[in-house]
Amino acid sequence: MAEVTNEAELLKEKANKFFKEKDYENAIKYYSEALELNPSNAIYYSNRSLAYLRTECYGYALADATKALEVDKNYIKGYYRRATSNMALGKFKAALKDYETVVRVRPNDKDARMKYQECNKIVKQKAFERAIASDDKKKSVVDSLDIESMTIEDDYVGPKLEDGKVTLQFMKDMMDWFKDQKKLHRKCAYQILIQVKDVLSKLPSLVEITIKETDKLTICGDTHGQYYDLLNIFELNGLPSEANPYLFNGDFVDRGSFSVEVILTLFGFKLLYPDHFHLLRGNHETDNMNQMYGFEGEVKAKYTAQMFQLFSEVFQWLPLAQCINNKVLVGGHKCFRFTGLLLLFSPMCDLLWSDPQPQNGRSISKRGVSCQFGPDVTQHFLEQNKLDYIVRSHEVKAEGYEVTHSGKCITVFSAPNYCDQMGNKGAYIHLRGSDLKPEFHQFTAVPHPNVKPMAYANTLMQLGMM
Amino acid sequence: MAARQPFADADTADEAVRATCDDATTCKRFATSKGYWKDSSLQYFVRNVGERKAPEINRGYYARVQGVNLLLDAFLKKTQGHCQVINLGAGLDTTFWRLQEENLLPRKLFEVDFPTVVARKIHHIKTKPPLSKPIIDVHSTDSLLLESHVLDSDRFCIIGADLRDVPGLDEKLRRFQLDPELPTLLLSECVLVYMTPSQSSSLVHWAAQTFHTAMFINYEQVNMSDRFGQVMIENLQRRRCALAGVELCQSLDSQKERFLRAGWDQANALDMMAVYSVLPQDDVARIERLEFLDEKELLQQLLQHYCICWATKDRLNLGLSQLAF
Numbered sequence: 001m002a003e004v005t006n007e008a009e010l011l012k013e014k015a016n017k018f019f020k021e022k023d024y025e026n027a028i029k030y031y032s033e034a035l036e037l038n039p040s041n042a043i044y045y046s047n048r049s050l051a052y053l054r055t056e057c058y059g060y061a062l063a064d065a066t067k068a069l070e071v072d073k074n075y076i077k078g079y080y081r082r083a084t085s086n087m088a089l090g091k092f093k094a095a096l097k098d099y100e101t102v103v104r105v106r107p108n109d110k111d112a113r114m115k116y117q118e119c120n121k122i123v124k125q126k127a128f129e130r131a132i133a134s135d136d137k138k139k140s141v142v143d144s145l146d147i148e149s150m151t152i153e154d155d156y157v158g159p160k161l162e163d164g165k166v167t168l169q170f171m172k173d174m175m176d177w178f179k180d181q182k183k184l185h186r187k188c189a190y191q192i193l194i195q196v197k198d199v200l201s202k203l204p205s206l207v208e209i210t211i212k213e214t215d216k217l218t219i220c221g222d223t224h225g226q227y228y229d230l231l232n233i234f235e236l237n238g239l240p241s242e243a244n245p246y247l248f249n250g251d252f253v254d255r256g257s258f259s260v261e262v263i264l265t266l267f268g269f270k271l272l273y274p275d276h277f278h279l280l281r282g283n284h285e286t287d288n289m290n291q292m293y294g295f296e297g298e299v300k301a302k303y304t305a306q307m308f309q310l311f312s313e314v315f316q317w318l319p320l321a322q323c324i325n326n327k328v329l330v331g332g333h334k335c336f337r338f339t340g341l342l343l344l345f346s347p348m349c350d351l352l353w354s355d356p357q358p359q360n361g362r363s364i365s366k367r368g369v370s371c372q373f374g375p376d377v378t379q380h381f382l383e384q385n386k387l388d389y390i391v392r393s394h395e396v397k398a399e400g401y402e403v404t405h406s407g408k409c410i411t412v413f414s415a416p417n418y419c420d421q422m423g424n425k426g427a428y429i430h431l432r433g434s435d436l437k438p439e440f441h442q443f444t445a446v447p448h449p450n451v452k453p454m455a456y457a458n459t460l461m462q463l464g465m466m
Numbered sequence: 467m468a469a470r471q472p473f474a475d476a477d478t479a480d481e482a483v484r485a486t487c488d489d490a491t492t493c494k495r496f497a498t499s500k501g502y503w504k505d506s507s508l509q510y511f512v513r514n515v516g517e518r519k520a521p522e523i524n525r526g527y528y529a530r531v532q533g534v535n536l537l538l539d540a541f542l543k544k545t546q547g548h549c550q551v552i553n554l555g556a557g558l559d560t561t562f563w564r565l566q567e568e569n570l571l572p573r574k575l576f577e578v579d580f581p582t583v584v585a586r587k588i589h590h591i592k593t594k595p596p597l598s599k600p601i602i603d604v605h606s607t608d609s610l611l612l613e614s615h616v617l618d619s620d621r622f623c624i625i626g627a628d629l630r631d632v633p634g635l636d637e638k639l640r641r642f643q644l645d646p647e648l649p650t651l652l653l654s655e656c657v658l659v660y661m662t663p664s665q666s667s668s669l670v671h672w673a674a675q676t677f678h679t680a681m682f683i684n685y686e687q688v689n690m691s692d693r694f695g696q697v698m699i700e701n702l703q704r705r706r707c708a709l710a711g712v713e714l715c716q717s718l719d720s721q722k723e724r725f726l727r728a729g730w731d732q733a734n735a736l737d738m739m740a741v742y743s744v745l746p747q748d749d750v751a752r753i754e755r756l757e758f759l760d761e762k763e764l765l766q767q768l769l770q771h772y773c774i775c776w777a778t779k780d781r782l783n784l785g786l787s788q789l790a791f
Contacts, residue, residue, distance in 0.1 A: 289758075292521070292758070394760075418761075419764060420701060421697055421698070421701075422693075422697070422764070423692075423693030423694055423696065
């Protein structure tokens with residue numbers, strides 16, 4: 001018996017040598033022979049599993065890793081192998097379970113912890129991508145709508161589209177109508193949504209624009225349903241027009257109590273000035289967020305669930321990023337992979353997913369999704385893509401904006417006194433074609449009607465604990 | 467026909483304060499329905515889960531409930547139940563049922579709140595067997611007093627009183643067998659802040675004078691002089707809810723000082739960020755997976771503006787000053 005074991009060990013040694021020389025075919029051959037002699041050795045299975053991984057035979061690698069654990073459920077390397085195999089097969093949740101096991105058994109193993117965190121990040125990213133992915137097989141709400149036969153009652157005295165089109169007068173009337181907390185007729189809302197869906201669907205995920213020397217572009221960050229603060233921006237900075245272009249960097253809805261008014265206003269201007277009014281998708285332009293943070297509830301309360309479905313579809317068509325004069329990149333919010341010159345660049349993905357940090361490198365917060373990137377990551381990315389700086393949002397800032405990484409990473413946030421709690425200023429950026437240097441303008445919150453915020457939140461959001 | 471008098475200002479203010487007990491209860495109801503922690507008695511005080519609350523509110527309540535319970539349970543274990551607990555401004559608190567189920571009841575649990583709040587609570591208890599049965603189960607002597615503004619049983623007593631009338635409070639508690647010799651835990655959650663500093667100091671002083679071996683746990687606002695604090699105060703004012711005692715909520719130091727000044731021997735305080743980080747972290751990780759929080763800053767601000775302060779005096783040398791997170 002000992003002889004057999006010894007012979008098997010020799011075969012294993014031989015296999016290991018081949019493995020070291022990267023001759024995986026032979027390594028596999030000799031591990032297999034070792035296993036024939038001694039089929040209950042976890043190490044042989046585990047080693048062969050690794051060799052299979054190297055030759056990209058992930059299915060075999062998984063089988064071997066599983067077998068190793070069957071033989072010895074305390075063999076930690078077995079969990080590692082199985083996790084790696086599952087990762088390669090795209091089974092991230094399964095891999096995560098095994099990494100958890102390793103981390104639990106070896107709490108001081110830095111490598112194990114790192115792998116666990118990386119895997120966890122991927123699992124969360126995937127979950128988020130599923131949330132934002134458009135399902136081609138689903139029928140569009142548009143198909144089941146018959147706008148033409150929707151009638152507007154005689155007693156509706158609110159704004160209507162002129163010949164089915166959005167005009168400047170319509171926009172002015174609608175903004176006043178909203179200011180008085182009145183509801184736009186659902187037919188008009190549907191008309192806007194259907195038309196804007198059409199416009200957005202023709203845009204690429206990464207929009208490239210050029211602003212001329214003499215032009216000025218205004219970039220705004222999150223507005224989060226704070227309609228009266230949006231009106232204030234237009235008051236301070238002028239209504240959108242061909243001479244006064246705007247870019248709103250996502251997170252238009254949720255949390256604030258007037259998300260419907262904000263989004264219809266922004267969509268209206270998009271229709272009126274399609275080439276001079278830009279909208280990017282934020283992480284709050286997704287179903288999961290809308291469900292939790294109030295937009296879905298608000299749309300259902302003011303209109304219908306079907307209208308929310310349409311909003312949801314329209315959001316999916318929003319571009320994710322905008323590149324200005326090939327020099328300034330304005331980012332959507334959390335992780336978005338997108339087409340265009342910047343695609344397959346995983347560091348890029350990180351940039352839009354995460355938050356800037358002062359120190360170099362990347363770090364993952366102890367829990368949860370957030371990860372951070374340092375000035376070196378920003379620098380490297382900008383160099384690779386020959387950009388000057390990036391502009392991102394989604395983080396509330398006391399001053400409404402923040403400049404980090406020596407001016408290469410700018411945050412802009414346009415929802416002052418966020419959630420009626422934070423007491424922060426809002427800001428927007430002026431970008432002139434002549435020098436592309438950001439000029440910051442701050443503003444404070446204006447009063448708004450004391451309306452119970454949405455159907456899903458309540459005044460406690462402003463009051464804290466009682 | 468006499469003209470109707472408008473509500474006196476004081477009564478409007480009191481009414482607003484009383485209404486806060488509903489806020490706490492509905493928030494806890496929502497949070498427990500989402501699985502943040504278990505509390506099967508809440509549903510008998512608030513039937514419907516109600517409107518969705520923001521994730522940071524749910525996490526904030528989680529930290530509050532877990533934090534307070536941690537200290538409370540530590541006290542109960544330290545005294546091996548040979549103690550009494552007085553919950554000042556208890557509202558629709560469900561601690562009695564939790565402790566009864568976990569076999570951690572003190573000799574007697576007293577709850578005090580405004581008579582109208584107490585009346586509501588007692589009404590729920592009277593009309594719902596899942597609430598009344600556990601009380602009856604631990605009651606052995608003959609007379610169980612169940613009136614509209616007072617409930618008195620062996621182990622559980624609910625009294626309607628005004629916490630600003632300290633002599634009245636003292637008299638009522640003693641009437642229902644409060645024993646000053648027993649180690650006593652006093653608890654107030656978002657209560658003292660609604661009284662003036664002088665009123666709350668009378669209460670805290672009375673506690674120090676009355677009990678020689680005791681702990682006082684106070685949960686409420688802190689760090690209120692910054693922008694977030696100011697916005698909170700303004701929002702509450704709009705709701706006619708004045709934080710009359712906010713001046714003592716400037717800092718952790720001011721919170722501790724108010725106890726030391728009033729005759730307590732030792733005082734400790736942690737803001738809720740700190741408490742959150744010392745709660746059992748695997749459970750914290752679990753609740754953080756329940757709902758995705760989009761803006762961590764909101765939670766941080768919230769947690770940094772609330773604190774748990776606990777003060778002790780320990781003539782019996784039980785080691786109360788060692789009780790901590």
